Amino acid sequence: MATSKNFLAMAMFMALLVMAMSNVIHFGSKIDSNWYDAHATFYGDMKGGETMQGACGYGNLFEQGYGLETAALSTELFNDGLTCGACYEIMCVNDPQWCIPNAGTIKITATNFCPPNYSKPHDNWCNPPQKHFDLSMPMFVKLAYYKAGIIPVRYRRVFCSKHGGVKFQIKGNPYWIQVLLFNVGGAGDVNAVKIKGSKTGWLQMKKSWGQNWLTGTNLVGQSLSFQVTVSDGKTVQFNNAAPANWQFGQTFDGKINF
């Protein structure tokens, strides 16, 4: 009797230990790096006008490290903003008239949403279920002649290579702290975030919009740590990314990346 009780206690202890460890260590599945067919257009101008801000919650794309190498994704690919930050390799295919010969491939980060338009009878490229990349103009003209307007492309997911650490921009107010994550490497698209004040345990954050994540716990005056999980399941922990005297509007460098 006593033995089976001990065994039960031991089994429960082991289960809890595994659960506790799994908060920190996730063994990532791979991102799907198969090539798929889609189409691409462009928006904005050669200087990236109109591509700033947008539905992922990012701001000045130059300051945030994305530059002009960006695209807006159709509903099918955008996944309600969870795909924001993902990186893609894209080539122009099967269009001898418009594809630039030997143009090779471009790599972009998803930074915006290409909205559907259901009242448009044609050229509604961003409506579901179509896979579509609305590229920044400088990226589009690397693949095809500007006059093409729209081109068939092939694309695949690639790992994001970013300089420096993951960045955390703290916004909102003491009752709703909103954190924008950007410059995320690896799979790139953040799918879950936990936050921890120096006086709290780990708190699951709620996705607000794009890559803005929310907590309703007041953490003013506490240093902030984060556990960030990207779409391939890899989790990285950022200890004391923001010091106790952080202010709303400030951005902090997590120092490390995926």
Ligand SMILES: *[C@@H]1O[C@H](CO)[C@@H](O)[C@H](O)[C@H]1NC(C)=O
């Ligand atoms: C949607 O398409 C219609 C018809 O072409 C157009 O009049 C309208 O401005 C479009 N809406 C948006 C939000 O672009």
